[in-house]
Amino acid sequence: MARIYEYQAKQLLKKVGVNVPAGDTAATPDEAAAIATRIAKSVAVKAQVWAAGRLQAGGIRFAKVPEEAFQHAQTILGMRIKGLPVRKVLVEERLDIREEYYAGVVVDSSMRVKAPVLIFSTEGGTGIEEVAARSPQKVVKHVIDPLSGLDSSQVDVLLGKLAIETEVAGKLKEAICGLYRLFREYDARNAEINPLVLTKEGEVFAVDCHVNIDDNSVFRHRDLGIRVPRDMDREPTELEELAWEHIEEGDFRGTGYFAQMVTDFQPGETYVGFHGIGGGGSMLGAAALINRGMRIANYADTSGDPPASKIYKVIRAIFSQPISAYVLTGACLANQEQWYHAFAIVKALKEELRHRPGFPVIILLAGNKEAEAMEILREGLKGLDIRLELYGREYIYNSDYIAERAETLIAEYLREARGTVSSYEKRSDQ
Amino acid sequence: MTEDKLEFETRCTFVRIDYTKCEPAREGTSNPACGFACVKADRMYDRNILRIQGNRPVLAVRKEDIKRLSNESLSWEYACNAAGRGAIEIIVPFPGLKEYRRKMNLPGGE
Numbered sequence: 001m002a003r004i005y006e007y008q009a010k011q012l013l014k015k016v017g018v019n020v021p022a023g024d025t026a027a028t029p030d031e032a033a034a035i036a037t038r039i040a041k042s043v044a045v046k047a048q049v050w051a052a053g054r055l056q057a058g059g060i061r062f063a064k065v066p067e068e069a070f071q072h073a074q075t076i077l078g079m080r081i082k083g084l085p086v087r088k089v090l091v092e093e094r095l096d097i098r099e100e101y102y103a104g105v106v107v108d109s110s111m112r113v114k115a116p117v118l119i120f121s122t123e124g125g126t127g128i129e130e131v132a133a134r135s136p137q138k139v140v141k142h143v144i145d146p147l148s149g150l151d152s153s154q155v156d157v158l159l160g161k162l163a164i165e166t167e168v169a170g171k172l173k174e175a176i177c178g179l180y181r182l183f184r185e186y187d188a189r190n191a192e193i194n195p196l197v198l199t200k201e202g203e204v205f206a207v208d209c210h211v212n213i214d215d216n217s218v219f220r221h222r223d224l225g226i227r228v229p230r231d232m233d234r235e236p237t238e239l240e241e242l243a244w245e246h247i248e249e250g251d252f253r254g255t256g257y258f259a260q261m262v263t264d265f266q267p268g269e270t271y272v273g274f275h276g277i278g279g280g281g282s283m284l285g286a287a288a289l290i291n292r293g294m295r296i297a298n299y300a301d302t303s304g305d306p307p308a309s310k311i312y313k314v315i316r317a318i319f320s321q322p323i324s325a326y327v328l329t330g331a332c333l334a335n336q337e338q339w340y341h342a343f344a345i346v347k348a349l350k351e352e353l354r355h356r357p358g359f360p361v362i363i364l365l366a367g368n369k370e371a372e373a374m375e376i377l378r379e380g381l382k383g384l385d386i387r388l389e390l391y392g393r394e395y396i397y398n399s400d401y402i403a404e405r406a407e408t409l410i411a412e413y414l415r416e417a418r419g420t421v422s423s424y425e426k427r428s429d430q
Numbered sequence: 431m432t433e434d435k436l437e438f439e440t441r442c443t444f445v446r447i448d449y450t451k452c453e454p455a456r457e458g459t460s461n462p463a464c465g466f467a468c469v470k471a472d473r474m475y476d477r478n479i480l481r482i483q484g485n486r487p488v489l490a491v492r493k494e495d496i497k498r499l500s501n502e503s504l505s506w507e508y509a510c511n512a513a514g515r516g517a518i519e520i521i522v523p524f525p526g527l528k529e530y531r532r533k534m535n536l537p538g539g540e
Binding site: 245 | 502
């Protein structure tokens, strides 16, 4: 699921006829003050980051005058919320709220449902799961037929189950139908307004909202500016954008997934380039490395039988990081012939490691054509001055051993190549 | 006059076969030491893109069909390096990567 920011979701809501508070985004305190001046009312200054709990973290502040908006924007724009830097704030009018509701359209992919579900609650502002657990009588649901869509009469029936004034229910219905239109038109996986508020003037507004777009539909919505359609809690890095553009985008031959686990590489820290094949084996391998205190620079996955050219590019991306070892845990037993991985690895490592003597390379490669793949690796990498260890299917469940070997080889390599010790060793000495 | 190289593109790669390095092409032998390893690899790992003609590997399909047919196994280059004289080069472009490495002061950016 690809995320969009609150301000983007509000622009979409506005397009489909749902009221949103007047406001705009600012990247500087001056811009924030100018927006507050235009609004000429109390405003909320809201950090635009993909993190929950912004209010508690001080990422949402209220200002009565533009000068105050300036100060709040100055504070918020320098913040990191849950590790994420704030680069934009949304400055919008502060509303006088009478009631808070929740409205959401969420794809329920469970076998039982497999359809979008409309959820509405008379209590908003907090997590819907929490409300459903505490006060189930406040939450109503309707499974939407994906072929016929949502009919406004179905919303009437749903709201009729709750004690809501007729006039208010009519306005809520309009907002809910608008939310569904957004969900449908933008191929969302979920679209939520929380809280959906009733103001003291009797109008319904979307005060906060979350919209996630289906990864596979992002190409249909270029206007949203989603550069890497993936469920991430931060903006993609430059390397991730390159990898997406030149490995994954438009090439549906298997997976060539590449995501960085570190975005601020520190000098003196030791990082491992990680390459997995298939979810289970990859997770085991990555977890084993992390459990031993190693920092993996990235998470990569080449499963689903990608061509060797695609695998090769993923390895090139892995080596475009300050790594001190390359570890592959490929325990994909069924659906691909591993000799393609072998060809890609040989070509990439021969190009990358010609001038890096002693570099640690640990490869666990199991699956179809494993023996042939191993032979290709052994022959192809023969003569390359690296610390190479190859493991086959008997090591699939022995990830801890693979991690232990990685740790040992890295320590040897760093001592020999740089006359230094790895950051893991430093930590374990302390 | 016979061409001294064969160049073609697959979907994501650029392939160059240098006949001046290719043993059977250079020596005109039908029984080279490499055993036409590239063509054998093609049969085993790729999609019958190459064949032997006039003691050299040539295209077995039309150039315009290669992008659709080849599975980009990278096996031709490997086979020629392993059994022949390194006459096949497969370039897999990754635009922007070198510049990125240069900017990040990483190996391979120079």
